[in-house]
Amino acid sequence: MLKLSDLTQCVLFSSLAFILSACGGGTTDDTSALISPTASTDSYFNAEFFIDGALLEDISTQTCTLSSGTVTTCYKVVIAGKPANRDIGPFCPPSITSDATEGGIWFDGSGEVYDIDGDFILNLDTLYGSGWQLYDVATGLVNVTNTQAACEAAARPNVDPAYQNYCVQCSLDYVGGGVSQTFLIPTSPVALTNPANINSDVGVTLDGVALAPAAPVNAILGNYTIAAFDDCGGHVNPFEGYHYHASTGCTELNSQADGHASLLGFALDGYGIFAMLDASGYEETALDECRGHSDETRGYHYHSASAGENMFIGCFHGEQGSISETQG
């Protein structure tokens, strides 16, 4: 049912965030004290969990209105919009003889995660039916969107026909090195009676990046394109910049003393998102429809899905805060 490209989704989402802000649904400007790393709260959130460089300013609190109308206090989390501890990529492999180190990964929600190597490029019609020709037969070079114009033409909903049969990748240089966004995340999560569908970014990672909703893989494949992810499950959207579509181990930066799965970030409703597997490789099985459960140490929290499922969590257990692009 996904008909919108990534690009359209992100435009819609950022517009919605602006509308919410403009209507008073998102932010107010009262100043308040910075959060001490040791401040005790009734959520698992802690500013100290974010790694150096992930955030563009110290986390503060402000009044906010959540998705179901609760007026409360939110953490203001201003992410840098690119991973604080590594370079992104690679995404598309240069040729049909490239090995897995020269390209990233692809997933379509079926559960499989594919290395985007030369063989993957050669075998696309086996996977997805006829009509695929993502490389130059004469040279063996992969068709890659290597300019900003190509990136934007290939990443829009009505893909420019000239960029069908392209591996799509965009540079962070096209978006000023990264798109900062401000997330208002409730300091005291408010559980919903009925979980909410995910229609926005899911949350933020400890390395300063947005967790995007499911990649619109049907639309991407329907246009004979592969919107390549790097091995960390992220890629550059021409509007939102770099964002993650999967948890592959790069963002699970906060290990837990009791062996529980590592923390990777926080959802927009204030609950923690942890890795799928714990320190022993065990997957928690007693999860609710949102992929959440509770324990004494962490309260209610989520466990991410596998990368091949093209998602992080199944729904929002709590009322969501809001997202806006950062000005200046």
Ligand SMILES: [Zn+2]
């Ligand atoms: Zn995306």
Ligand SMILES: [Zn+2]
């Ligand atoms: Zn757990």
